[in-house]
Amino acid sequence: MPAASQEHYIATRTANYNLGMGEDSSNKPSLKTRLARILKPNPSSQRVSKKPVERTGNETRNISTGGNYQNQGNRRPSPESEYSSHVDIQTGERRDDTELLHSLADHGFFSSLTSEPESNPRWRGADSGAGDQLIASLPNDIWEVITGYLSLADVASLAFSCKTLRYQLGPEPWKTLQDPDNRASKIDFLVSLDSSLPNHIFCYPCLIYHHRTRKGQERLKASLALAPIFDCPNALEPTTVLLRLRLTSDHTLPFTFVQLALRACHYSPDHGISVESLARHWKSHDSGWSHETSYYYNKGHLLLRVVSKSFASAGLPPSGMRHLLYSREDYTPYFSVCAHWRDGELMNLCKCALSHIPKPKEKLTQQLRKGPQFQASFHNANPIVSLCRECRPMRRCPDCPTEYLIDIKLAEDRNDPSDRFKQAILVTRWSDLGDGSTPLSPEWASCNGCAEFDSFAAIGRRTISGIFESQSGVAIPGQRMLSLNPNNKRLGEEGHNWY
Ligand SMILES: [Zn+2]
Ligand SMILES: [Zn+2]
Ligand SMILES: [Zn+2]
Structure with a gap:
């Protein structure tokens, strides 16, 4: 059957199905339609089927769902399809509805219906x-x-997202970022490409991405060892x-x-x-302090722990304590501290x-020098040192996410065979270094x-x-x-509490 006549046939059949389901009285057909209906033969009236309503429903369902016609590979008429055949009273031709629908499927009629989402550019x-x-x-x-409504960095990101938006928004968003006043926005935009x-x-000094010259081989070295991991023209320049x-x-x-x-x-x-x-684990030969750093990733942030340890003698005078705790070069503590160590009680707690x-x-020989009697318990001092209510509690710096714990513990000194186990002071520092997005992040800065x-508001109870x-x-x-700085006095170097 030619395609044009197929379409005409389908249109006629659909009109008849609508009539069979009942017409809305308010939507009366026009005179032209009524005349056409009178003059045209009604195919449904010529059927020899037993269950025209059921067949009609089946066909309608298959059209709407795209049909299973392809699955009915063999065209052998099913018992149901026999009901769907009818005879044209004018030509005597026997028509099979199922065969007709198969042929429509072969001509791609239904595939064009079901494939519309892909073929229609608006739906793609x-x-x-x-x-x-x-x-x-x-x-x-x-x-x-x-x-x-957007920030400068967001507008620049929008212009960067696709060519269309780039042409739509023009180069202005990127030109604006070149203004030195918009440095923070430029950092935000560039960091979003990370x-x-x-x-x-x-x-950060250059505000550009450098190529990693030792990709995967980057190793943390001591401050004095120069081991650049990218070539930066501003590496030795001072930065703000x-x-x-x-x-x-x-x-x-x-x-x-x-x-x-x-x-x-993150990535x-x-x-x-x-x-x-x-x-890292290292020992400073100048001071005698040893240090151990470790890091931990938690909820997008990098946490740091530094354990610093030094053997300490008993009964040190104030000058001896200072000698133990402070560097002679810059009068900063040998152990790891945050920038606010001068404010508050940290150094007093260490001395405590x-x-x-x-x-x-007294050693046995010292006792025997005084006389023939000696007491063994004299030599074995209690190895467990208990601290007082001031120096024992954990302390948190109120001005940065850093916590400290001071402890006195018995430790082994392998370099002193005559007195291997000695008391040592341990200062442990924990810090939250932030999310690593920029050095301007609140934690790092x-x-x-x-x-x-x-810190007490930001960190909370945990x-x-x-x-x-x-x-x-x-x-x-x-x-x-407890707070490291309970009085909240911030005098820095001007204060008198730090040395
Ligand atoms: Zn650089
Ligand atoms: Zn104490
Ligand atoms: Zn601090």
């Missing part, structure tokens, strides 16, 4: 460019209103933003390594280095803890003393030390968390 996805056309069709005024640049690392965190007098943590460790956690190992690879070390009992931070130690299943005994 963004990859076909339909989204671009839709964006391009919006007038400029609307984009001006939309961008009016996940798409695994082979590069963002450099602190890009290194002081760990001890001879070790710092460059912000680049915080970036690398957190990129590996993929290819983007950076593992958090575990940052851990040192004062609790019991004096060693406040640990360096470059931003204000209310302590940084508790989160850090819970990773290894070590539960820190419940302690009071």
Whole structure:
């Protein structure tokens, strides 16, 4: 059957089905339609089927769902299809509705119905460019209103998202970012590209992405060892933003390594280095202090722990305590501290803890020099030192996310065979280094003393030390968390409490 006559046939049949289902009296057919109906033969009246209503329903369902006609591979008429055949009374031709529908399917009639979502460009996805056309069709005024609600960095990101938006918004958003006044917005925009640049690392002095010259081989070195991980023309220039965190007098943590460790956690190992690879253990031969750093990733932030240890004698005079605690070069503590160590009680608490070390009992030879009698208990001083209610509790710096714990413990000195076990002072520091997005992040900047931070409001009840130690299943005994600076006096170097 020719395609034109097929369509005419379907149209006629559909009109008859509608009539069979009842017409709305309010929607009366026109005179022309009524005349056409009278003059045209009604196929439904000529059927020899037994159940015309059921057959009609079946056909209608198959049309609407695209049909299972392709699955009825063999064209052998089913019992049902026999009911659907009818005879044209004028030509005597026997017509089979099922055969007709099969032939329509063969001509792609139904496939054109079901495939409309793919064929219609309005229904296609963004990859076909339909989204671009839709964006391009919006007038400029609307984009001006939309961008009016966005930050500079967001407008630049919008212009960067696709070519259509780039042409729509023009180069202005990017030109605006070049203004030195918009430096913070430029950083926000560039940092948003971080996940798409695994082979590069963002450099804050230059505000560009440098190529990682030692990709995957970046190793944290002591401050004095120059081991650049990218070629930066401004590497030795002074910066307004602190890009290194002081760990001890001879070790710092460059912000680049915080970036690398957190990129590996946030995106993929290819983007950076593992958090575990940052851990270090070293001993300063000048001071006698040994240090152990470890890091932990928690909820998008990098946490740091530094355990600093030094053997300490009992009964030290004030000058001896200072000699033990402070560097002679810059009068900063040998152990790891945040930028606010001068304010508050940290140094007084260390001196208090040192004062609790019991004096060693007289050695056997010293006792025998006085006389023939001696007491063995004299020599064995109690190895467990208990601290007082002032120096024992955990302390939190109110101005940055840093916590401290001071302890006196018996430790082994392998370099002194005559007296191997001695008391040592341990100062443990835990800090939250932030999310590594920028060195302007509140945590990083406040640990360096470059931003204000209310640690008790920001951290809340769960302590940084508790989160850090819970990773290894070590539960820190419940302690009071006190402020490191209970009087909230911030005098810095001008104060008298730090030396
Ligand atoms: Zn650079
Ligand atoms: Zn004490
Ligand atoms: Zn602090």
